Amino acid sequence: MKPVGPVEPVAHSGRRDLWQAALPYLEKEPLGAFFLGVSSGFPYAMIGATLTTRLAQDGIDKATVTAFTLAFLVYNLKVFWAWIVDGVRLPLLGSMGQRVSWMILAGLLVIASVVNLALVDPSESLLATIVAAVLVGVAGATFDIVIDAYRIEILKPYQLGTGSGMNQYGWRVGSAGAGAIALVVAARYGWSAAYLSCAALALPAMLTALILGEPARHKVESMQRGLAEIWHSIAGPFAEFFSRHGAWLVLAFILVHKIGDTLANLTFRLLFDDLGFSNDEIAIYDVGVGFWAFMVGIFVGGIIYARLGLKHSVLIALVLMAVSNLGFAVLAVAGKTNLGLASAIGFENFASGYGGVVVVAYFSALCDLRFTATHYAMISAAASIVGRVLTGTTAGGLIEWAGYVNFYLLTTLLAVPGIVLFAWMMRTGLVDEALGSAGRDTSEAK
Numbered sequence: 196m197k198p199v200g201p202v203e204p205v206a207h208s209g210r211r212d213l214w215q216a217a218l219p220y221l222e223k224e225p226l227g228a229f230f231l232g233v234s235s236g237f238p239y240a241m242i243g244a245t246l247t248t249r250l251a252q253d254g255i256d257k258a259t260v261t262a263f264t265l266a267f268l269v270y271n272l273k274v275f276w277a278w279i280v281d282g283v284r285l286p287l288l289g290s291m292g293q294r295v296s297w298m299i300l301a302g303l304l305v306i307a308s309v310v311n312l313a314l315v316d317p318s319e320s321l322l323a324t325i326v327a328a329v330l331v332g333v334a335g336a337t338f339d340i341v342i343d344a345y346r347i348e349i350l351k352p353y354q355l356g357t358g359s360g361m362n363q364y365g366w367r368v369g370s371a372g373a374g375a376i377a378l379v380v381a382a383r384y385g386w387s388a389a390y391l392s393c394a395a396l397a398l399p400a401m402l403t404a405l406i407l408g409e410p411a412r413h414k415v416e417s418m419q420r421g422l423a424e425i426w427h428s429i430a431g432p433f434a435e436f437f438s439r440h441g442a443w444l445v446l447a448f449i450l451v452h453k454i455g456d457t458l459a460n461l462t463f464r465l466l467f468d469d470l471g472f473s474n475d476e477i478a479i480y481d482v483g484v485g486f487w488a489f490m491v492g493i494f495v496g497g498i499i500y501a502r503l504g505l506k507h508s509v510l511i512a513l514v515l516m517a518v519s520n521l522g523f524a525v526l527a528v529a530g531k532t533n534l535g536l537a538s539a540i541g542f543e544n545f546a547s548g549y550g551g552v553v554v555v556a557y558f559s560a561l562c563d564l565r566f567t568a569t570h571y572a573m574i575s576a577a578a579s580i581v582g583r584v585l586t587g588t589t590a591g592g593l594i595e596w597a598g599y600v601n602f603y604l605l606t607t608l609l610a611v612p613g614i615v616l617f618a619w620m621m622r623t624g625l626v627d628e629a630l631g632s633a634g635r636d637t638s639e640a641k
Contacts, residue, residue: 219357219501224349227403228358231342232365234400237373237393238305238335239270241312242328245377245393249386250324253317269332270339271580277340277572281565282428292409294345301338302401306394308334313390342400343575344568347559347633348410355556355634356500356508360493363551367490369396412564412633432566432573441625445561448616449577452513452554455609456547457579458593459520463540466523466599470531480536485544492548500553505634506621509557512550513617517610519543524603560634567633 219225280297288296312327350358373393381389436442467477500508522539529535558578562570594602620626 219354220361220497222354222357223407224351224354225358225361227349227407228346229361229365229368230399230403231346232362232367233369233372234302234305234365234397235339235342235362236366236369236371237396238309238331238338240370240373240377241309241390241393242331242335243370243374245374245389246312246328248378249381250317252386269329270336271576273336273340274569274572274576276337277569278428278432278566280337280340280344280568281432292413294341294348294413295404295409297341298345298404299401301334301341302397304334305331305338305397309390309394309397313387313394338397338400340568340572343559343571345400345404345410347562347567347571348413348564349407350559351412352560352634353501355505355559356552357497359555359559360497360552363493363548363555364490365399369399372396413567432563432569435563435566436561436570436573436631439629439631441620441623441629444616444620444625445629446577448613448620449558449574450580452610452613452617453516453578454613455520455606456516458609459523459603459606462594462599462602463523463543465594466527467536469599470526472531472536476533476536480533480540484537485540488541488544489548492545492550493552495545496549496552499549500556505553505557505560506626508553510614510617510621512546512553513610513614515546516550517607517614519546520603520607520610524600524607527599527603557634561629561631562633563631564633570631 281293284293285296285300288299290296291299308327308331312324312331315323315327317324346358346362347355373396377386377389377393379389380392439445463481467481496508496512499511503511519539519542522542526532526535526539558574559571561574593605597605617626620629
């Protein structure tokens with residue numbers, strides 16, 4: 196597929212000074228992305244640590260609690276129904292626009308599912324609680340599909356970096372805020388009241404869609420509902436993506452770029468425990484230093500994306516994420532040292548925050564504006580599947596076999612193929628050629 200329009204989303208921004216690069220954070224679209232992130236983050240918290248705490252306080256045994264991980268599995272399966280959000284026009288609500296109508300419906304489904312989870316009693320029926328948690332997962336994953344599509348389509352190409360950063364800020368606020376609200380309310384009025392109070396966190400995304408309206412960049416496909424159109428809604432996004440020049444190499448990059456980072460992240464707490472760090476020390480450095488380093492990384496990522504453009508900012512991210520694993524190899528050699536712990540955690544979280552912004556911006560730019568929901572669901576699922584399978588099956592065995600130092604050196608080496616592949620794609624022009632319409636200035640497209 197030949198490039199249409201400018202292929203470097205922010206090539207014009209290289210001359211901006213620091214203040215000008217930060218200005219997109221104050222524009223209405225990135226601000227909208229923040230509120231979308233708030234609503235995206237809270238359902239995850241409802242079936243994560245919050246539900247785990249509730250079950251533990253109700254006296255449910257640990258083995259049973261693990262069954263609730265089924266609710267998270269739904270998030271990895273959302274690609275199978277994302278096409279519905281792209282291709283099905285809702286009755287009645289459809290007059291509000293394809294994205295806005297689905298945002299309202301998905302938000303209402305999340306509210307209803309959280310209310311349902313609030314009303315079940317784990318001590319009386321675990322099965323009902325499991326079903327309620329899975330329903331929250333289904334509704335939350337559907338909400339994510341709509342939110343990701345809406346975010347990508349309201350952002351102009353040069354805003355993809357800052358918009359992704361603001362969305363991650365919002366996600367952190369939504370997930371952490373929901374967890375905090377639930378604990379505070381539960382301590383005073385019980386868990387049912389806690390979940391009911393958190394249901395309101397679906398409103399920021401719904402109100403954002405109502406205020407900003409239907410995205411101007413959204414491309415509406417035919418809404419006729421014959422069998423041919425339905426099949427096109429399902430197969431069209433995949434056919435479009437793989438028709439692009441270099442699409443299979445892009446997919447290979449998506450699959451392998453984060454294997455080393457994912458493998459390493461799973462094992463940090465094991466390393467800290469074996470080195471003898473106390474829970475208080477881990478809390479101070481992992482949660483305290485790590486959180487703020489992550490937030491700084493997000494901000495820097497948005498600015499670097501605006502100043503250097505997509506390609507160079509992504510390449511820097513890949514290098515930073517690889518090097519961050521070396522810090523834990525050094526920590527394993529040095530042993531228990533608070534300075535070493537703070538340095539390793541701080542750098543890793545900074546790299547993750549920075550990388551999360553620019554890599555998410557790149558993945559967003561790969562979407563076609565006719566199939567945004569399906570494309571982003573497909574890309575995000577592919578980005579995590581290999582790493583999750585490998586971490587669940589090999590990480591512990593590798594540490595026992597090779598030791599921590601060699602393990603973290605291995606995770607660094609595993610990041611090299613992604614760096615080399617992306618650098619080669621940059622050199623040959625495949626990064627530009629494989630971009631979707633979301634990453635191009637369609638106002639200048641022919």
